[in-house]
Amino acid sequence: MRRFKKLLIFFVSIAFVFSCSTEDPNDPANGGVNRTANLKTLGASATDLLSDVNFTSMNIEIVYVEGNKPAEEAISNFSNFLKQRTYKPDGIRITQRSVSSSGQAPFDIDEIVEIEKKERTAYNAGDEIAVWIYFADGSSEKDSNDKFVLGSAFRNTSMVIYEKTIKEFSSRNGGTSRATIEAATLNHEFGHLFGLVDLGTEPVSDHEDSENQGHCITDGCLMKASIEFGSGVVDVINGTGIPELDQLCIDDLQSVGGK
Ligand SMILES: [Zn+2]
Numbered sequence: 001m002r003r004f005k006k007l008l009i010f011f012v013s014i015a016f017v018f019s020c021s022t023e024d025p026n027d028p029a030n031g032g033v034n035r036t037a038n039l040k041t042l043g044a045s046a047t048d049l050l051s052d053v054n055f056t057s058m059n060i061e062i063v064y065v066e067g068n069k070p071a072e073e074a075i076s077n078f079s080n081f082l083k084q085r086t087y088k089p090d091g092i093r094i095t096q097r098s099v100s101s102s103g104q105a106p107f108d109i110d111e112i113v114e115i116e117k118k119e120r121t122a123y124n125a126g127d128e129i130a131v132w133i134y135f136a137d138g139s140s141e142k143d144s145n146d147k148f149v150l151g152s153a154f155r156n157t158s159m160v161i162y163e164k165t166i167k168e169f170s171s172r173n174g175g176t177s178r179a180t181i182e183a184a185t186l187n188h189e190f191g192h193l194f195g196l197v198d199l200g201t202e203p204v205s206d207h208e209d210s211e212n213q214g215h216c217i218t219d220g221c222l223m224k225a226s227i228e229f230g231s232g233v234v235d236v237i238n239g240t241g242i243p244e245l246d247q248l249c250i251d252d253l254q255s256v257g258g259k
């Protein structure tokens with residue numbers, strides 16, 4: 001059972017936020033910025049994120065609560081993952097800035113949506129698509145004793161990473177690198193923004209896990225989330241570390257404009 005201790009419970013949830021927004025783009029409170037393109041449902045912008053048809057560059061705004069900055073190594077891995085899968089000839093820019101705590105932890109997804117309203121500054125502009133990632137100083141309200149939500153993609157260009165949970169998990173399982181867990185979570189959640197599996201991107205072959213909506217059945221695939229109900233684990237210490245997409249998931253991405 002020693003090995004069991006080394007296994008990482010990789011529990012990721014998907015939250016659907018139905019925000020067929022009533023936001024008025026002309027409302028002066030929005031600073032004249034039209035946010036509607038970034039307020040769609042999860043998976044709705046898969047092609048726009050993957051291909052260069054409508055957007056030739058990507059602007060990723062990482063907002064972290066003070067003391068919850070992701071590791072450089074995680075960002076570098078995440079950046080490589082995006083370059084591997086997307087066509088963005090004009091580049092992928094990742095900016096980071098810190099904000100103070102919302103004081104609302106633990107979070108339900110509606111609270112994260114409220115925080116995004118306040119703390120997001122990057123929206124699609126011209127041929128640049130924007131993504132917002134929040135590193136929260138708390139955990140998800142969905143956590144239980146044996147299930148930990150590490151991250152959640154909740155709209156077409158938005159996700160939250162529960163950094164406090166990742167830090168705790170990393171220190172409890174000595175040796176599990178925080179950077180590795182962060183990178184695995186970032187890449188997995190971005191897989192959902194890409195519409196995987198069958199979340200906006202129609203699968204080329206039948207590989208959706210019938211018991212875990214939005215996830216892949218292939219053992220070892222980045223989008224495997226046996227996880228979702230705490231029954232599964234991803235070993236990020238042994239093997240190659242951060243899990244990668246299997247060919248079935250890559251086929252899906254290629255079918256809608258990805259690399
Ligand atoms: Zn997932």
Ligand SMILES: [Zn+2]
Binds near residue numbers: 248
């Ligand atoms: Zn897969």
